[in-house]
Amino acid sequence: MLYRRLSGTDLDLSVVGFGAAPLGEEYGPVDERESTDVVRAALDEGINYFDTSPYYGRTLSESRLGLALSGFRDQAIISTKAGRYDRHYPEGFDFSYRRIVRSIDQSLRRLRTDHVDIVFLHDIEFSPASMILDEGLPALVDAREAGKVRFLGVSGYPLDVLIEIVETGSIDVVLSYCHGDLLNSSVTDCLVPVARDNQCGVITASPLHMGLLSPSGPPSWHPAGPELRRAARALIDYCKKKGVSLPAAALSYALGLDGPASVLIGIGNARELSECVSAARQPVEDRTMATLVTLRGRFGGEPWPSGIR
């Protein structure tokens, strides 16, 4: 496993990060035993970075990750999130100072630890920027003062919303999903330079574009528009014809982008873990990658709308 320094911090993250949403059964049932086993196996493979949220499985993901990592806390870098607790707006969101403070205490209990390495305010496009800056982030700062959190960040989908916060210079890390992969790699041109100017680390997530690039196709709720789906279809068909594993190619493309320290990918069982590890070990050959990039088109299609702004 390769490790990269998350700029603005002293954390060296494995390039493959363990996305723990599947442990919260967001994509189907996972056995409690199985979830502990896969986390331990990931540690054995050299994965040292684990990301979760109270939103994933409505706290189940955190509880299971905490159980699996108890006794192994010193081998793991843990990030969790705060501010998003359910699917729908507005009742699923609360970035108020009080709620974020309480949220972190609850997360620490579920994760069975006295501190987490990073807390992200979760999906900040569902909040006015003023709420993030005046309430959410001050709560994170106070949690850092209290020794409960080491680094502060925000996460979300639209890049402009993330950039607005990065530019204030008030956060250490930014987490972007579905913008650092084969279908949309705009994180490199848009977010990474701003983050660099502000000594802010970058992590990306979901290199399969929330299932759009998985051979079995996306989940029914996937928000992508027709253009993006067409681009994905072209990649899936090409890989099928050539006998190339698209998940492996997609992960290896995301890992190769300049800027992000780690790529978070959802892992819920031993098979998914081994796919990720072998993709990290064996990059897809350049010629295939070049074809895939050509096939996806210039930009792969417009992002979908997300948030309230």
Add this chain to the structure above:
Amino acid sequence: MTAEGCRPELPALPIVDAHIHFWDMARLSYPWLSDAPSLPARADAMLFDQATNRLPGDVMVGGLVVVQAECDPDQADSEVFWILTQRALGAPIAGVVAFAPLEDAGATDVLDRYAGLGIVKGIRRNIQDEAPGFWRRLTPGVRSLADYGLSFDLCVREHQLSEAIELVDAAPDTRFVLDHLGKPSVGSPHWADWAGTITDLASRPNVHCKLSGLGTEAPPNWTLADVAPYIRHAVEEFGIHRVMFGSDWPVCAAAGSYRGWLETVASLVTSHQDRVFAHNATAFYRLDQG
């Protein structure tokens, strides 16, 4: 809040209702029911079917956990067998939570017999009207339930939650489920006390929680907004894997309806409904085992 009149998403699979009661005052003696004029004299398979056969969409109730209803303790055996006759009459009973004299030396005979029946999955002792410290007499019996593969239903009021924690700590190998979220008085200024003790109780991994019975603890004509903070707090603290839907029928009908409570919980728990409305109860009560 979900907009008024907006249909909640309802569970797509057959529901397992983790908490209902059957009783018949003509057959057995239930002292407390004579003081509860708002409750029917009889609650059985036929009436349950009437209460649930007009649920919206494709929702159906596919499994029931029938909880003892505080008949005269001498009639506890008869209560179990009468409940089982309701299964023969079509009620989809998947498990029974029975009374047992856990404070007596003779409890082992009763537990042996229940464990042999298979359909008895747990024991409940209604502690809610007992004096402080009563739970101590139950401790050895509650502890022994683990050996019989039986669970224990904690039926307490909110001021007794700290006692419930002591009982749980005295029996760490027993599986517990809290009935009716500890019966908080909905909308009262004691919210913080209740919430804090629930957090404490939920930190014990062998305790689960029923999302049930709040309607009768709420002011008349309660709304979703009244009960939402309680349900949300319980789900956050216990986690989506340790909470289960229970209707508390027919008691729920005294402060709403079966459908009303079902829709309330469904609109507050919009994800992982398979777990909350079926799998968690099945796993906790071991409903799929003999």
